Amino acid sequence: xxxxxxxxxxxSVIVIDMSGRIxxxxxxxxxxxxVREQLGKGKRQLLLNLADITYIDSSGIGELVSxxxxxxxxxxQLKLLNLTKKVHDLLQITKLYTVFDIxxxxxxxxxxxxxxxxx
Amino acid sequence: xxxxxxxxxxxxxxxxxxxxxxxxxxxxxxxxxxVSGIVGFSEDDQHKIDMAVHESVINAIWHGNKNDPSxxxxxxxxxxxxxxxxxxxxxxxxxxxxxxxxxxxxENLLNVSGRGIFLIRTFMDExxxxxxAGGGTDVVLVKRLNCNxxxxxxxxxx
Numbered sequence: 605x606x607x608x609x610x611x612x613x614x615x616s617v618i619v620i621d622m623s624g625r626i627x628x629x630x631x632x633x634x635x636x637x638x639v640r641e642q643l644g645k646g647k648r649q650l651l652l653n654l655a656d657i658t659y660i661d662s663s664g665i666g667e668l669v670s671x672x673x674x675x676x677x678x679x680x681q682l683k684l685l686n687l688t689k690k691v692h693d694l695l696q697i698t699k700l701y702t703v704f705d706i707x708x709x710x711x712x713x714x715x716x717x718x719x720x721x722x723x
Numbered sequence: 724x725x726x727x728x729x730x731x732x733x734x735x736x737x738x739x740x741x742x743x744x745x746x747x748x749x750x751x752x753x754x755x756x757x758v759s760g761i762v763g764f765s766e767d768d769q770h771k772i773d774m775a776v777h778e779s780v781i782n783a784i785w786h787g788n789k790n791d792p793s794x795x796x797x798x799x800x801x802x803x804x805x806x807x808x809x810x811x812x813x814x815x816x817x818x819x820x821x822x823x824x825x826x827x828x829x830e831n832l833l834n835v836s837g838r839g840i841f842l843i844r845t846f847m848d849e850x851x852x853x854x855x856a857g858g859g860t861d862v863v864l865v866k867r868l869n870c871n872x873x874x875x876x877x878x879x880x881x
Contacts, residue, residue, distance in 0.1 A: 666835040
């Protein structure tokens with residue numbers, strides 16, 4: 605099963621609801637293209653909802669880092685929402701838990717963007 | 724290149740030969756998960772073993788066999804009462820894992836790649852890279868059953 609993603613806009617934030625696998629190959633490529641496409645449209649506030657991500661590997665973690673860097677380099681923000689235990693554990697093991705801004709409540713995550721944007 | 728010489732049929736051994744195709748990574752994962760379940764590992768450990776095999780097979784296909792579809796990857800799962808040993812063989816020249824950069828170092832934290840071997844080491848009790856006489860590389864992974872886990876130790880009772 606590969607990765608699926610649906611996009612919706614809440615205020616100024618693009619929420620990307622992702623499901624399936626973010627692994628080397630299709631899943632990573634899809635994520636890269638999604639982020640590139642949004643940045644190309646001038647959307648620089650992205651919230652990745654990982655609630656239904658069933659599997660992520662080292663390449664998938666790298667793709668999240670790449671997305672984070674790409675958005676940050678354009679003056680935007682990328683945040684993560686609803687990590688499963690497996691993804692949470694992987695980000696802790698790899699010390700990336702402190703790099704990403706991680707939320708388990710969508711409204712609060714959106715609010716964090718608004719506050720940051722207005723600061 | 725021939726299969727590893729010790730790949731004989733034993734009740735405790737499962738051997739698989741895969742073409743160097745990333746589509747086969749999921750096949751390897753599924754076998755790893757099934758075998759680790761049979762040995763008696765917890766769901767959590769099954770996932771760790773599954774991920775270690777996933778990362779190892781990707782390395783074998785991508786780095787070892789250079790994504791050459793004419794090459795193969797061999798997996799050998801040896802099931803013991805107290806552990807699972809997994810050997811993953813490719814047709815590449817191998818590498819020295821001690822020379823890989825530390826993905827947890829501050830300067831490497833935002834690197835896009837370089838976490839696969841680290842995850843394998845974290846998830847397994849043993850990780851070795853061995854050259855194969857005549858060509859090829861074996862990656863050996865060992866995971867021991869945790870005797871402090873009642874669910875696991877019960878399965879080891881005679």
